Amino acid sequence: MTHQTVADRFGYTRVVLRVEGLGKRFGDRWLFRELTFEVSQGQSLVVLGPNGSGKSTLLRTLSGLLPPTEGKVHISGDPRLSLGVSSIEMALYPQLTVLEHLEFVASLRDCDPRSDELIARIGLEHARDQVTSKLSTGMKARVKLAMSIQANPKVLILDEPGAALDDKGRELVASIAREQIQRGSLILATNDPSERRLATHELFLAA
């Protein structure tokens, strides 16, 4: 993933993510190949497809968590600040509290932790000093959402964000998604019809 000379690369357009000839192969099987697209500010891309089609792999490749087999991903700005990611696969430190997670990540990103604001936003004021090993799956998903939006990223990548959440949690995801589309762009992998409605563009991966 490269993030240098963004202004030069993207000029006056508001493209925040550019994918060029992206492909990922495991063994002999290509999950996706020759993907080329751009995502601009105000756009939301929903990645659809059956289980095993490579939605999570595509999102992990876009995030820089997996190296692509071929092609490139360009993200506008320093990815530590301009990219927010929340996924089911990502784990939290079991021995750190909710508050410590937000402060730790903010220290690494060199940004304002906004701990009180974010903890209130995700509705975990009562659990701010609890270690995450004692939180439910849904509560952990909320903490990951808070971490992903902490630096007001230009690109927010969410992998099945509503999977472990109750109705209030899904409303939270929808409001975060709407805000993100105002601020930057959103990339979402889902099979949930309500989340699919957030899309301005769709990408379907075949199995």
Added chain:
Amino acid sequence: MNSSWQREIKAVFLKELNSELRTKSGLITASLFSVVTVVALAYAAYNTSLSGTIAAGLIWVSILFATIVSIPRIFLIEEELGTMDILRLTARPHSIFWGKSLFSLAQSIVTAFLLAGMFVAFVGQRIYDPTLFLVSIFGGSVCLSSAVTLCGSLVAQAANRSALAAAIAVPLLLPVVTMAVGATRGSLGAGFHQQAVNCALGLIAYAIASQAIGPGLFALVWKS
């Protein structure tokens, strides 16, 4: 080093420290191993005077194993828990390496001095050159920590970790243990004193070299 790097390194160090203080896994493992080893050696050496060479060898074998059972997991555990993604998304590789390296260094020094101190007290080993003894334990534990941390960081992301760890660990640890034994042996009155001093200097050089090379190597593995 600017404040941004310092803040990142401190954050990783404190994260490791908080996790360790809450689980106490490394501390308990190293302490129990140290106590059992020293008591067993003291029992075996009861009413016997150990030569400086044998005593130095026993001290460093014990420290080596106490370090190996506790330190390499600081990278591996991130992969096992799935928390490495948080670091990959938010941190720079050099700060991760330095933060974790400083923590393992602290843990290694505490373990080494605890074990060496218990050995001297329980076995009744006489120290002829206390300064050289302290330098050898300090220098050896710094080198061991550097080598084991580097090894752990390089293999944590590999599929076949055990085989790779063994292949990397042997060439990294062999010179450390040889020099550490040489320096400690001299401080316990065996071998040539100048040779022991040379070994102590070798340990210092190894520690500097491994700390200089480690972050760069880790960054290469991290990016790939």
